Amino acid sequence: MNEVSPITASTAGFDAQHVREDFPALHQEVHGKPLVYLDSAATSLKPQSVIDAVTDVYARDCANIHRAVHLLSQRATARYEEAREKVRAFLNAARKTEVVFTRGTTEAINLVAQSWGRTYLGEGDEILVSELEHHSNIVPWQIVCQQTGAKLVVVPMTDRGEVLREAFEQQLSERTRLVALAHVSNALGTVLPVAELIELAHQRGAVVLLDGAQAMSHVDVDVQALDCDFYTFSGHKLYGPTGIGALYGKERLLEDMPPYHGGGDMIRSVTFEETIYNDLPYKFEAGTPNIAGAIGLGAAIDYFTSFDAQAVHAHESAVLRYATKALESVPGLRLIGTAPEKVAVLSFLMDAAHPHDVGTIVDSEGVAIRTGHHCAQPVMEHFGIAATARASLGMYNTTDDVDALVGSLRKVQELFG
Amino acid sequence: MDLRELYQEVILDHGKNPRNHRFPEPHNREGRGYNPLCGDKITLRLQLDGDTISDVGFIGQGCAISQASCSTMTQAIKGKSIAEVEELFSKFRTMVTSDDGSDDLDALGKLAVFAGVREFPMRVKCATLGWHTLNQALRNEGGEAKTE
Numbered sequence: 001m002n003e004v005s006p007i008t009a010s011t012a013g014f015d016a017q018h019v020r021e022d023f024p025a026l027h028q029e030v031h032g033k034p035l036v037y038l039d040s041a042a043t044s045l046k047p048q049s050v051i052d053a054v055t056d057v058y059a060r061d062c063a064n065i066h067r068a069v070h071l072l073s074q075r076a077t078a079r080y081e082e083a084r085e086k087v088r089a090f091l092n093a094a095r096k097t098e099v100v101f102t103r104g105t106t107e108a109i110n111l112v113a114q115s116w117g118r119t120y121l122g123e124g125d126e127i128l129v130s131e132l133e134h135h136s137n138i139v140p141w142q143i144v145c146q147q148t149g150a151k152l153v154v155v156p157m158t159d160r161g162e163v164l165r166e167a168f169e170q171q172l173s174e175r176t177r178l179v180a181l182a183h184v185s186n187a188l189g190t191v192l193p194v195a196e197l198i199e200l201a202h203q204r205g206a207v208v209l210l211d212g213a214q215a216m217s218h219v220d221v222d223v224q225a226l227d228c229d230f231y232t233f234s235g236h237k238l239y240g241p242t243g244i245g246a247l248y249g250k251e252r253l254l255e256d257m258p259p260y261h262g263g264g265d266m267i268r269s270v271t272f273e274e275t276i277y278n279d280l281p282y283k284f285e286a287g288t289p290n291i292a293g294a295i296g297l298g299a300a301i302d303y304f305t306s307f308d309a310q311a312v313h314a315h316e317s318a319v320l321r322y323a324t325k326a327l328e329s330v331p332g333l334r335l336i337g338t339a340p341e342k343v344a345v346l347s348f349l350m351d352a353a354h355p356h357d358v359g360t361i362v363d364s365e366g367v368a369i370r371t372g373h374h375c376a377q378p379v380m381e382h383f384g385i386a387a388t389a390r391a392s393l394g395m396y397n398t399t400d401d402v403d404a405l406v407g408s409l410r411k412v413q414e415l416f417g
Numbered sequence: 418m419d420l421r422e423l424y425q426e427v428i429l430d431h432g433k434n435p436r437n438h439r440f441p442e443p444h445n446r447e448g449r450g451y452n453p454l455c456g457d458k459i460t461l462r463l464q465l466d467g468d469t470i471s472d473v474g475f476i477g478q479g480c481a482i483s484q485a486s487c488s489t490m491t492q493a494i495k496g497k498s499i500a501e502v503e504e505l506f507s508k509f510r511t512m513v514t515s516d517d518g519s520d521d522l523d524a525l526g527k528l529a530v531f532a533g534v535r536e537f538p539m540r541v542k543c544a545t546l547g548w549h550t551l552n553q554a555l556r557n558e559g560g561e562a563k564t565e
Contacts, residue, residue, distance in 0.1 A: 353480075353481065354455075354479060354480035354481060355455070355480075356455040356457075356479070356480035356482075356540075356543065357424075357432075357480045357481050357482070360420075360423070360537060360539070360540060361420060361424075364420050371455065372454060372455050372456065373456055380456065386455070386456025386457070386458065386478060386479070387455050387456045411420075415420065415424055415429070416424075416429065416433075416481070
């Protein structure tokens with residue numbers, strides 16, 4: 001057994017066992033074994049309160065928003081806008097008009113690429129990303145590079161999976177117009193030193209977008225303290241529904257950006273000669289949005305903020321430390337991504353078996369992990385591998401889950417050893 | 418779900434020590450296969466003499482299922498005609514994808530060890546990657562064989 005003593009499910013002010021009661025999906029068997037869910041970096045499970053909020057929209061307040069005078073529409077509109085206020089407060093944005101609902105992080109990044117990027121980027125301008133980005137923070141910029149003649153420049157990462165200030169500074173240039181960085185790496189769990197990188201980028205006059213998909217539930221996010229220009233995230237990795245997320249943008253930037261999509265709700269008046277666009281944030285919310293999703297996201301934020309965030313983070317990092325030690329003690333196992341600043345993610349390889357085989361075998365033991373390139377093929381390339389197995393944590397995971405994972409990995413060795 | 422149904426000894430053996438894991442010389446056909454889901458990659462080369470596959474080999478990396486499937490495939494197709502190989506692929510595909518009892522396990526010989534794959538839908542692409550790559554090599558099309 002490993003030398004770390006198992007921590008109890010309850011660390012100061014946070015009781016993971018109690019939290020588990022709130023997540024109905026945890027209480028099922030898969031392949032005849034109790035489910036051990038270690039794939040929250042792909043999507044987190046949903047607490048009952050979020051499920052109820054979404055159901056309630058369709059069961060009770062089922063109406064379109066910002067349109068009719070009837071009561072149901074008023075209630076739906078009010079709840080949708082309350083959800084926006086909850087997102088604003090959670091991000092600590094200065095105003096609600098700076099919060100645009102999107103389908104998720106991917107759409108938010110594409111919105112900035114197409115609206116801001118096509119407006120302000122030109123031949124020879126540079127977009128700076130890091131080597132550890134998710135494809136959704138690479139491809140939208142490649143598209144806008146093709147459209148504008150701008151160039152994608154990459155900050156290399158270290159073999160531990162860090163993006164260091166020195167490497168970042170080296171790639172910053174007079175032509176850097178936009179910096180797009182993950183706040184937390186999805187494949188490795190690295191937390192980037194975004195505050196100091198943002199400061200450096202601003203000194204060069206560059207605009208900074210953060211991909212917060214993996215960050216929101218694991219680190220504190222305060223867009224004003226960070227002073228980032230854009231922040232993007234997905235609700236479904238924050239215990240909320242799929243298909244909803246948000247873009248935060250500084251008001252002066254959003255004001256000057258053209259709409260991303262045209263349609264209903266984003267206009268003030270339309271004639272065949274001229275259309276006057278609506279105010280922020282509606283200018284960027286064409287068409288009937290994911291109303292139930294936004295309200296569900298609001299419920300997820302209510303749920304998450306009902307806990308002391310520091311206690312949640314402390315619990316998760318205790319489980320991460322335990323898991324790191326436990327996996328390191330598995331013979332023939334190598335962790336990929338060992339940055340000192342990391343959260344919630346354990347990517348690994350086993351000598352005995354390919355990640356895909358590992359995934360199937362641990363699944364047969366009820367343990368759900370992700371295998372593959374995690375939509376971060378440049379990261380895989382850096383390490384000269386095609387794929388990893390990845391266990392990732394949520395607030396409901398305990399050291400028991402880690403023990404179950406380690407136990408299931410023994411089965412891999414039995415079969416393949 | 419019995420893992421031993423999937424990971425039979427033959428599969429584990431061929432996964433660890435793939436046969437014909439080399440490029441034959443001479444060769445006049447090449448196929449490249451890639452499974453974007455898991456990053457499995459295979460390059461398959463073969464010598465087609467008239468209608469007969471006289472030699473075949475592959476270099477690849479990937480999971481035990483994909484490598485073992487490609488390995489056993491190379492053994493099964495050497496010396497066979499294109500028509501025979503196409504029939505074999507068709508039977509193999511039926512075996513790993515359907516459970517209506519229509520598969521012809523006798524005709525598949527050693528390849529029948531992959532019958533357990535049908536219980537693991539996410540792994541069907543692993544088992545058929547080598548065959549799709551072979552198909553592409555025989556058609557001599559450019560590009561990469563996909564398992565979609």
